[in-house]
Amino acid sequence: MKRKSIILALFLFLVIAFVGCNNANEKVTIEFWHNYSASDGQITVLETLIAEFEEDNPNIEVNHVFMEWSALKNSVTLGASTGVLPDVLRGDIAFVPQFQSLNVLLAISEFDDYETQAAKVLASANSSNIMGDDYYGLAANTNTKILFYNEDLLEAADVDVPESLDELWAALPVLKSDSVIGMVEPWTGIWNVGPYIWSEGGEVLSPDNTTAEGYINSQIVVDVIQTLADLYQAGELAGPSMDPGATGDTDGWASELYAFELDGPWRAASNTAAGINYGAIPLPEGSEGSISVLGGENFMQFKNSSTEEQVAAWKFIKFMTDEHAQVEMAKVGQMPVNLEALENAEAVTAMPLLPVFQEALLTARARPVIPQWSQVEDIIATKVAEAITGTKTVQVALDEAAAAIDELLGD
Amino acid sequence: MKTKNYRLRSLLFEIFKYTVTILGLLIMIIPMYYMIISALKDNATTFIYPPNLFPRLSLLDFRNFIYILENTIFFRYLWNTLIVAFISVIMSAVFSSLLAYAFARLHIPGKKVIFAVIISIMLVPGLALIVPQFELASMFKLTNKLSGVILFYTAWTIPFSTFLLKGYIEDNISKELDESIYVDGGSPFTVYRHIIIPMASPSIAAVSILNFLFPFEELGWSQAILKSDEIRTLPVAISMFFRAHSQTDWGYVFAMTTMAMIPVVIFYLLLQKYFVTGLSSGSIKG
Amino acid sequence: MFIMSFFDWNIGFQQSSPYIGLENYIDVLTDPIAKRAIVNTFVYAIVTVPLQMIFGLAVALLINGIKKFGIIFRLGYYLPVITSWVVVALLFRYIFANTGLMNYFLVDVLKIVDGPVSWLSSRWSALASAMLLGIWKGIGWNMIIFLAALQAVPRNLYEAADVDGANRFQKFFYITLPSIKGTITFALVMLAIGAFNTYTPIAILTGGNPMHQTEVVLTWMYFQTFDALNMGYSAALSMIVTAIIMIITVFLFGITRRKKVA
Numbered sequence: 001m002k003r004k005s006i007i008l009a010l011f012l013f014l015v016i017a018f019v020g021c022n023n024a025n026e027k028v029t030i031e032f033w034h035n036y037s038a039s040d041g042q043i044t045v046l047e048t049l050i051a052e053f054e055e056d057n058p059n060i061e062v063n064h065v066f067m068e069w070s071a072l073k074n075s076v077t078l079g080a081s082t083g084v085l086p087d088v089l090r091g092d093i094a095f096v097p098q099f100q101s102l103n104v105l106l107a108i109s110e111f112d113d114y115e116t117q118a119a120k121v122l123a124s125a126n127s128s129n130i131m132g133d134d135y136y137g138l139a140a141n142t143n144t145k146i147l148f149y150n151e152d153l154l155e156a157a158d159v160d161v162p163e164s165l166d167e168l169w170a171a172l173p174v175l176k177s178d179s180v181i182g183m184v185e186p187w188t189g190i191w192n193v194g195p196y197i198w199s200e201g202g203e204v205l206s207p208d209n210t211t212a213e214g215y216i217n218s219q220i221v222v223d224v225i226q227t228l229a230d231l232y233q234a235g236e237l238a239g240p241s242m243d244p245g246a247t248g249d250t251d252g253w254a255s256e257l258y259a260f261e262l263d264g265p266w267r268a269a270s271n272t273a274a275g276i277n278y279g280a281i282p283l284p285e286g287s288e289g290s291i292s293v294l295g296g297e298n299f300m301q302f303k304n305s306s307t308e309e310q311v312a313a314w315k316f317i318k319f320m321t322d323e324h325a326q327v328e329m330a331k332v333g334q335m336p337v338n339l340e341a342l343e344n345a346e347a348v349t350a351m352p353l354l355p356v357f358q359e360a361l362l363t364a365r366a367r368p369v370i371p372q373w374s375q376v377e378d379i380i381a382t383k384v385a386e387a388i389t390g391t392k393t394v395q396v397a398l399d400e401a402a403a404a405i406d407e408l409l410g411d
Numbered sequence: 412m413k414t415k416n417y418r419l420r421s422l423l424f425e426i427f428k429y430t431v432t433i434l435g436l437l438i439m440i441i442p443m444y445y446m447i448i449s450a451l452k453d454n455a456t457t458f459i460y461p462p463n464l465f466p467r468l469s470l471l472d473f474r475n476f477i478y479i480l481e482n483t484i485f486f487r488y489l490w491n492t493l494i495v496a497f498i499s500v501i502m503s504a505v506f507s508s509l510l511a512y513a514f515a516r517l518h519i520p521g522k523k524v525i526f527a528v529i530i531s532i533m534l535v536p537g538l539a540l541i542v543p544q545f546e547l548a549s550m551f552k553l554t555n556k557l558s559g560v561i562l563f564y565t566a567w568t569i570p571f572s573t574f575l576l577k578g579y580i581e582d583n584i585s586k587e588l589d590e591s592i593y594v595d596g597g598s599p600f601t602v603y604r605h606i607i608i609p610m611a612s613p614s615i616a617a618v619s620i621l622n623f624l625f626p627f628e629e630l631g632w633s634q635a636i637l638k639s640d641e642i643r644t645l646p647v648a649i650s651m652f653f654r655a656h657s658q659t660d661w662g663y664v665f666a667m668t669t670m671a672m673i674p675v676v677i678f679y680l681l682l683q684k685y686f687v688t689g690l691s692s693g694s695i696k697g
Numbered sequence: 698m699f700i701m702s703f704f705d706w707n708i709g710f711q712q713s714s715p716y717i718g719l720e721n722y723i724d725v726l727t728d729p730i731a732k733r734a735i736v737n738t739f740v741y742a743i744v745t746v747p748l749q750m751i752f753g754l755a756v757a758l759l760i761n762g763i764k765k766f767g768i769i770f771r772l773g774y775y776l777p778v779i780t781s782w783v784v785v786a787l788l789f790r791y792i793f794a795n796t797g798l799m800n801y802f803l804v805d806v807l808k809i810v811d812g813p814v815s816w817l818s819s820r821w822s823a824l825a826s827a828m829l830l831g832i833w834k835g836i837g838w839n840m841i842i843f844l845a846a847l848q849a850v851p852r853n854l855y856e857a858a859d860v861d862g863a864n865r866f867q868k869f870f871y872i873t874l875p876s877i878k879g880t881i882t883f884a885l886v887m888l889a890i891g892a893f894n895t896y897t898p899i900a901i902l903t904g905g906n907p908m909h910q911t912e913v914v915l916t917w918m919y920f921q922t923f924d925a926l927n928m929g930y931s932a933a934l935s936m937i938v939t940a941i942i943m944i945i946t947v948f949l950f951g952i953t954r955r956k957k958v959a
Contacts, residue, residue, distance in 0.1 A: 033638075038652075065638050068651055074923045078542065078635055082549035101926070243818035244903040245795045375925050385908045389818075432759045436773045439836070442788050443776055445798065534942045536894050538915050539935030542928065628781045630897070646781055653787075661791070668784040675779045676772070683771065686841060 028312045029061040030087040030305075035072050035297075040269050042332045049328060053319045060312045073098070080104050083304040088313040090140045090299050090320075093128035093366070094373065099300065100131050101371035106301040106310060108317075109135035117318050121337040128366050129298055137298035138317055139337040141329065143264040144292045144364040145195060146356055147284065151277045153180055153259040161279070165199060165286040168260065169227055172236040175259045182231070183260040184238040184249045188388060189381040190367055194293045195262060196224050198365055199286030204380070205405075209368045212405035216380065217398035225398065229388045242385050253278075264295055268353050269333045280353055282360040294366040296337070330354075372408055379404045450475055450665035475666035485670065487641055488648040493674065495557055495626040495644055499564040500619045507569045508615060511576035512607050516589060517599060526577075533570045538631060545635055559636045560644065564625055572618045579614035580607060616685035620678070627675050645671045721933035730909045731934060734917040735941075737824060741913060742892035745831040750884055752832065753839020758869075760840065761847045771841075778837035786901035789830045793817055793902070817903050820910040827898045827911070835891075839884060846880035847873070886949050893942050914938050 036042035043066060050062045065086070067075060072091050079085045080102040089095075099105050108114060118126055118138060125142035129135045147168070149161060157175045162168040172182030185192050190204055197204065202220035205212050215221075231237035238258065240246040252258040253267070254274035261267065262283060271278045283290045299317040301310060319325055326334075326341035331350040335357055336342050348354050367373065383401035387394040451471040479485055513519060514526050544563065545554075553559030584606065592602045608615075626633070630646045637643050643651070649671065653664045679686075725731050760770050777785060792798040793816040800813040817823045854872045863871070896915040903911045912920075914934065921931040 063639075066640060066651070067638070070923075071634055071651070075635065075638070077923055077926065078545045079549070079554075082546050084545075084549045084554045098926075241904075242907045243795070243815050244790070244823065244907070245793055245797070245815050245817035247794065247796060378924065382908045389907065391908070428759055428762060432756070432763060432770055435756060435759075436770060439774055439833070440776060442785065442792065442833070443780070445792070446784070446788055531943065534890060534946065535939050536915055536918070536935050538894075538896060538918060538922075539931065539939075542922065624779055627779075630781075630783060646783060649781075650783055664787070668781070671784075672780055676776075679775065679779055680768075680772065683768070686845075 027059055027061050028308045029063055030309050030313050030316060032062050032064045032088050032090070032316070033067055033072060033075070033086040034064060034090040035067060035069050038066065040333050042329065042334065045328050045332050049320070049325050053316060057315060060315065062316060076104065077102065085302045085304060087305040087309045088299060088301055088316060090297050093296050093298050096129055096137055096298060096300065097131065097369050097371045097373055100136055104302055104304070105136040106303050107134035107136055108138065108301050108314065111314050117321060120339060121321055122339065122361070124294065124361065124364070125296055125337045128294070128369060131369060137300040138321060140297045140299045140320065141334045142294070142296035142337045142361065143335045144294055144357060144360045145262045145264050146280045146282050146292065146353070146360050148261050148263055148267050148271065148278055148280045150253070150256060150259050151279050153256060161281060162284045164284050165196065168284050169231065172231055173234065176236045179257065181238045181258055182236045184240070184252055184258040186249050187241045187381060188239065188384040189377045191293055191295070193225065193228070193384055194367065195283050195291060196228070196286070197221050198291035199283060199288060200224050201288035205368055209370050210409060212402045216405065217395070217402040222394050222398060225384060225387050225394045229390060229394060232388045233390055239388065241381070242389050265333055265335050265351070265353065265357065280356055282356060290360070290363060292360045292364045294364040296335070375408055376405050379408070446665050447669055449661060450669045452662060475662040476670065478663055479667050479670065483648065483652065484641065485667070488643055488645045489674065491557060491642055492626050492644040495561050495564065496623050499561045499568065499626065500622045502561070502565040503568045503572055503622050504615050504619055506565065507572035507618070508576055508607065508611065509603070510569065510573045511580055512603050514573065515577045515580040529570050530574060541631055541635060548636060554636055555638045555642070557642055560626070560633050563632060564629070568622045568625060572622065575618055576611060576614055579611055584610045613685045616682050620682050620686055623678055624675060627671065721929040722937070724930055725933050725937060730912060731917060733909070734912040734914050737911065738893055738895065738913045741824065741828055741831065741895060742889055744828050745835065746885065746888040746892055748832050749835035749839050749888060750881070752836045754843045756836060756840045757843035757847055761844060774840050775837040777834045782897035783901065785830065785834055786898045789826065790817070790902050793826045818907060823903050823911045827902050830898050830902070831892070831895065835888065842880060842884055843877065846877040850876040882949060886946050889945050889949070890942055893938060
């Protein structure tokens with residue numbers, strides 16, 4: 001028994017020794033979690049910006065922490081109940097509803113000057129922060145997906161740049177060869193199939209987001225998915241999520257395997273890096289126009305920070321969404337939300353595709369902002385994949401999706 | 412005549428044995444070879460089909476390795492991992508040998524039950540414990556500190572180590588030695604220091620090799636705890652690195668993983684002679 | 698965690714968690730994906746555990762009889778063990794990709810099949826790839842364990858057998874196997890626990906795709922915890938898995954105990 005208590009004492013001693021102590025000084029230190037990409041030099045730019053910010057605000061210190069996308073999401077989930085959270089976070093717009101359901105986000109529209117700052121950014125991008133009557137974030141960067149094409153592959157197959165969705169689908173069989181697959185779609189969620197559905201006039205959920213029955217399984221959606229299924233089964237459309245052995249989109253672009261992909265600004269960066277001769281246009285029109293999907297990142301703040309930290313974090317957010325910081329980030333591939341930055345000559349030179357994205361943004365749609373969204377999208381991704389791979393007929397798969405989503409929303 | 416035939420047969424058997432072993436070895440190391448070759452190649456050539464298994468030497472260089480050393484704080488990650496590994500290995504060795512000794516020799520009421528509880532911890536899937544353990548860790552302010560990883564790794568490796576060491580002590584160290592110490596007026600602690608520690612050292616070394624590997628391997632917990640870049644261990648750094656690069660630069664990833672293997676191989680080579688003897692006992696005979 | 702499994706556990710900040718009795722367990726047991734994940738895990742365990750042991754034992758027997766270069770072989774076979782799961786899983790995804798090494802050998806070198814096989818696109822072939830990875834990585838560990846056991850077999854038993862004129866197979870079945878029976882049980886239990894804790898190979902090879910077909914218990918648990926935020930559900934699932942492992946362990950130890958008595 002004696003031995004036990006020795007062990008226990010030793011253990012406690014070690015715990016205490018390791019915990020150490022945190023000296024609080026007058027400076028406010030805020031912790032900032034983000035997923036700016038390291039390879040494009042965004043982190044270097046971020047560090048310069050933080051240095052400038054700290055110079056302007058000598059009493060604030062910003063401690064930035066990089067985490068990749070899923071680590072960012074999981075860390076907030078893990079830290080939610082114990083408050084091991086940052087003071088400010090920059091992450092996917094889809095995080096807002098999920099984090100809000102964890103009850104960790106601060107309603108930052110309560111800051112007096114929120115409206116002034118919000119007026120400086122694209123309203124469509126900022127709409128992803130509204131839950132109820134409050135805003136739980138401020139847009140940081142926006143993006144949408146446009147159609148990228150490999151010019152050399154199109155030329156080799158004598159295919160013109162498509163002007164409508166139908167022309168796009170018709171081009172894929174022509175492009176198909178031993179070493180080329182017409183198009184790649186990395187996943188089957190709404191992020192991926194949403195633009196095709198919306199552009200043909202289909203819907204995912206009812207306007208008030210209460211039911212999927214009659215929307216996700218409507219004739220329009222069935223037809224769109226059927227088109228994709230036929231292409232996939234003919235080997236003209238690749239889907240790495242349905243066939244994890246298929247070459248990933250980035251690797252496939254680099255090896256000139258894929259000719260088309262509907263994708264965001266990062267594709268321009270990686271294609272340039274890989275030396276691919278590419279072009280891009282907004283999504284070609286379907287019967288109801290060209291409606292792409294809105295992506296991007298928001299800044300969020302957390303409830304459990306102290307008042308001083310909250311104020312400091314808000315200052316930092318304002319700094320990051322003003323023209324200067326936004327232009328600097330645009331130079332390394334982050335699409336600005338700041339209206340002045342969008343017009344800024346330097347930003348446009350740095351991102352030649354900015355006008356194409358801006359055109360696409362005019363009609364792009366946000367995914368529904370509901371707390372259960374990630375589960376809804378998982379159901380859709382699973383069922384659409386079953387339909388596309390031919391495990392089930394399209395109608396059956398989508399009926400099942402509608403039923404499963406309604407059960408989830410009904411809870 | 413008979414002996415000649417016998418010699419021939421045993422020579423044939425020797426040849427057969429070596430051939431099979433070498434063939435098996437080849438199969439085992441082809442993937443490793445592929446990794447190292449890919450690390451030495453230019454990124455753009457990684458995805459060429461058909462894969463080029465035997466590239467000309469002129470195509471190989473250390474560019475990817477240099478990139479990693481210049482663009483990441485590789486040695487910092489390595490240092491962190493080594494710190495975690497050494498401290499948790501030592502702590503685990505101390506605690507588990509004490510526990511193993513206590514369970515093997517001392518008379519503690521209900522020790523079978525306590526032992527069963529400790530062992531059954533091994534059965535719970537580690538992932539299931541991340542959420543409650545994280546709450547515990549943040550209660551003790553251990554998040555974002557290497558100590559948070561060290562303490563929990565120690566705690567995780569103790570049951571298995573205790574299990575092995577207890578078996579070794581029971582089977583390989585005779586009780587008479589203990590008794591001779593007691594006769595000379597020694598305490599249980601004297602027995603522990605002068606009998607158990609020296610005699611169980613091969614087994615402790617073997618267990619330590621297994622535990623040493625752990626920080627080079629574990630990802631879920633370390634990723635949850637270690638937030639800041641400068642305190643990340645190698646597995647966390649590698650997984651962040653390959654996801655951070657919007658294009659999966661396989662050459663860099665493989666270069667980084669190849670470098671990460673070197674310390675483990677060295678450690679294994681240094682201790683391997685204890686490895687087999689330390690495990691070779693009744694300890695694992697159930 | 699045991700407590701969590703009876704609640705609609707909310708992990709959020711200052712959120713309450715209502716008690717819901719056995720509902721989480723019912724959810725798990727009626728969920729087709731959970732059922733599939735458990736079946737996949739069982740298949741994985743049943744295939745990989747014995748094969749790892751057989752190969753590991755075979756290698757150990759071979760190496761045990763080898764005098765020269767023993768260290769090279771020991772290191773070579775052990776290399777996969779000391780390489781992290783993340784790395785080898787990435788490597789295998791690469792090898793089993795449609796344009797990977799495996800298809801290259803089958804299509805262009807051996808010309809066994811006509812076109813590339815999509816290994817990772819269907820449930821069983823993707824699981825087979827994962828199992829191959831599991832076996833490949835496990836051989837070294839088994840080799841070391843069995844090597845240790847073989848060296849503890851008393852030499853005089855073999856000498857006695859030589860005098861009696863026993864051949865290699867007789868020696869193996871009548872001396873070696875019975876002597877290392879304890880080690881076999883030990884390895885069996887450890888590997889079974891390990892197989893039920895498989896996460897990284899599946900997460901990296903397929904991520905549970907396509908359509909949750911290749912989910913194993915832990916990948917599904919991870920999904921429920923971090924993506925669906927169903928803490929109660931995943932707690933219930935982990936209790937069920939723990940119970941399964943416990944039954945298997947007791948069963949395996951039980952078998953050997955009885956044999957000892959007999």
